[in-house]
Amino acid sequence: MTLQTISRADVCVAAVSDAFKGSGEVLAHAVGIVPAIGVRLAKATHTPELALSDGEAFMMAEAPPLLKTAAAGGVPEAWVPFRSIFDIVASGRRHSMMGASQIDRHGNQNISSIGDWRQPKRQLIGVRGAPGNTVNHRVDYWVAKHSARIFVDSVDVASGVGNDRAVGTAGRFHDLGVVVTNLAVFGYDENGLIKVNSIHPGVTPEELQEATGFPIDATDAPLTREPTEEELKIISAEDPKGLRHREVPES
Amino acid sequence: MLDKTLPLAEVAGKLESGMTIGIGGWGSRRKPMALVKEILRSDVTDLTVVAFGGPDVGLLARAGKIRKLVYGFVSLDSIPLDPNFTRARERGEIPETSEYDEGMFVAGLKAGANRLSFQPIRAGLGSDVMAMNPDLKTVRSPYDDEEYVAVPGLRLDVSLIHLNRADAAGNGQYLGPDPYFDDLFAMAADTTILSVEQIVSTDDLTAKAPPQTLLVPRIFVNHVVEAPGGAHFTSCDPDYGRDEEFQKSYVAAAKSDSDSDWTEFEERYL
Numbered sequence: 001m002t003l004q005t006i007s008r009a010d011v012c013v014a015a016v017s018d019a020f021k022g023s024g025e026v027l028a029h030a031v032g033i034v035p036a037i038g039v040r041l042a043k044a045t046h047t048p049e050l051a052l053s054d055g056e057a058f059m060m061a062e063a064p065p066l067l068k069t070a071a072a073g074g075v076p077e078a079w080v081p082f083r084s085i086f087d088i089v090a091s092g093r094r095h096s097m098m099g100a101s102q103i104d105r106h107g108n109q110n111i112s113s114i115g116d117w118r119q120p121k122r123q124l125i126g127v128r129g130a131p132g133n134t135v136n137h138r139v140d141y142w143v144a145k146h147s148a149r150i151f152v153d154s155v156d157v158a159s160g161v162g163n164d165r166a167v168g169t170a171g172r173f174h175d176l177g178v179v180v181t182n183l184a185v186f187g188y189d190e191n192g193l194i195k196v197n198s199i200h201p202g203v204t205p206e207e208l209q210e211a212t213g214f215p216i217d218a219t220d221a222p223l224t225r226e227p228t229e230e231e232l233k234i235i236s237a238e239d240p241k242g243l244r245h246r247e248v249p250e251s
Numbered sequence: 252m253l254d255k256t257l258p259l260a261e262v263a264g265k266l267e268s269g270m271t272i273g274i275g276g277w278g279s280r281r282k283p284m285a286l287v288k289e290i291l292r293s294d295v296t297d298l299t300v301v302a303f304g305g306p307d308v309g310l311l312a313r314a315g316k317i318r319k320l321v322y323g324f325v326s327l328d329s330i331p332l333d334p335n336f337t338r339a340r341e342r343g344e345i346p347e348t349s350e351y352d353e354g355m356f357v358a359g360l361k362a363g364a365n366r367l368s369f370q371p372i373r374a375g376l377g378s379d380v381m382a383m384n385p386d387l388k389t390v391r392s393p394y395d396d397e398e399y400v401a402v403p404g405l406r407l408d409v410s411l412i413h414l415n416r417a418d419a420a421g422n423g424q425y426l427g428p429d430p431y432f433d434d435l436f437a438m439a440a441d442t443t444i445l446s447v448e449q450i451v452s453t454d455d456l457t458a459k460a461p462p463q464t465l466l467v468p469r470i471f472v473n474h475v476v477e478a479p480g481g482a483h484f485t486s487c488d489p490d491y492g493r494d495e496e497f498q499k500s501y502v503a504a505a506k507s508d509s510d511s512d513w514t515e516f517e518e519r520y521l
Binding site for chain 1: 325331332342351432
């Protein structure tokens with residue numbers, strides 16, 4: 001019998017960790033607090049060979065404090081300045097979990113701008129490394145606030161390449177895995193369309209559909225697993241200040 | 252020994268309107284801010300700017316000096332978006348943009364540095380980078396069925412970069428964790444202006460730091476400017492970190508609906 005209430009953020013962290021199961025000896029790239037904790041959890045449990053980065057210029061044998069670089073602690077094991085990152089991307093020995101401002105049902109992702117890119121309604125950061133990541137190695141997405149504004153019929157700019165666009169050379173190493181959100185875990189069906197892999201405990205199928213801008217079917221979806229006691233210990237050790245609860249508040 | 256030292260006040264004299272200018276650093280990291288300020292104070296305009304963008308791009312955009320921007324992103328790192336850049340884009344104040352994947356951007360610089368007309372890369376295929384850059388072409392491999400994006404070589408009239416140390420002949424040294432792409436910027440440019448925290452003797456360059464820190468050889472540097480604090484408010488490790496408070500005030504002034512807040516910031520900063 002467990003007396004501890006398991007938070008939504010902890011469920012999300014465990015789902016991120018599961019996404020990295022079987023990734024092997026590759027560089028984990030994680031954007032966001034929950035993904036950053038999730039890859040540490042993956043390394044500490046099922047995939048010890050996973051390589052972590054400090055988000056700056058080092059691969060870390062022991063990670064620095066959360067959201068900090070090697071300058072704040074940890075043990076560097078390799079030097080990977082930005083110039084090496086692009087070589088690692090091209091080598092394929094990398095697994096990213098990126099953020100997204102828009103995702104469509106084919107898994108096309110946008111972080112560039114909203115509206116017509118020639119004069120956007122809202123300029124965002126730019127495509128960054130999304131085009132290169134998605135045609136070179138496994139890419140997952142993390143969405144902290146699942147909404148119909150993010151899960152849209154059609155993205156305004158395809159920064160990350162979706163399954164429908166991954167043809168020819170672009171499809172050779174293209175590998176979209178999962179989309180972990182604060183409500184559910186999405187995968188892709190045999191046609192490359194987004195489907196519900198699992199729904200988080202406490203979320204109803206209606207609520208999930210309401211927050212998704214295209215039709216999905218969550219009626220028979222299993223519940224996302226809860227983290228184990230051991231995992232919860234690792235999670236709170238990595239995030240003693242509970243920053244994950246700010247990224248994913250209890251609904 | 253060659254003496255390429257140039258007073259900061261003479262930097263703008265080396266630039267002309269309409270030039271293609273590469274700016275080193277990355278986001279809000281080791282940007283040649285002192286050199287950028289010299290552009291802002293001058294009447295040089297109509298620039299094509301090539302950069303991993305940070306506040307350098309934001310400031311030049313706000314001043315209306317950018318005709319064309321070639322970039323992979325524009326970010327202030329600890330603050331994701333630069334409000335001067337987003338504002339200029341949303342108002343249509345940057346007439347032309349080439350938004351690239353970051354790896355494509357590096358490929359373009361490498362091709363430019365190697366005097367090649369293009370470099371093949373997988374990045375960009377299938378994405379809207381192709382639609383946003385209708386002049387981009389793909390190239391078929393002569394060996395198999397693969398097809399790649401042919402990123403055109405980025406040749407620069409002038410590159411502006413900032414490093415920790417240099418000698419007067421222009422041998423430049425970085426002492427932080429990441430060289431970024433400043434050597435590529437220097438090699439892709441006809442003229443490179445290097446600003447540094449400190450000009451030291453050639454002996455001093457390797458007295459306390461290993462030779463691998465010597466990033467940019469003098470054959471790629473035309474002018475050396477001693478500009479202590481010359482990357483402020485971006486980071487210049489290990490000499491100083493980012494001035495987060497100052498960056499916040501930059502963002503607040505840029506975001507403000509009242510133009511007088513921006514004017515006040517400009518007067519204080521420039």
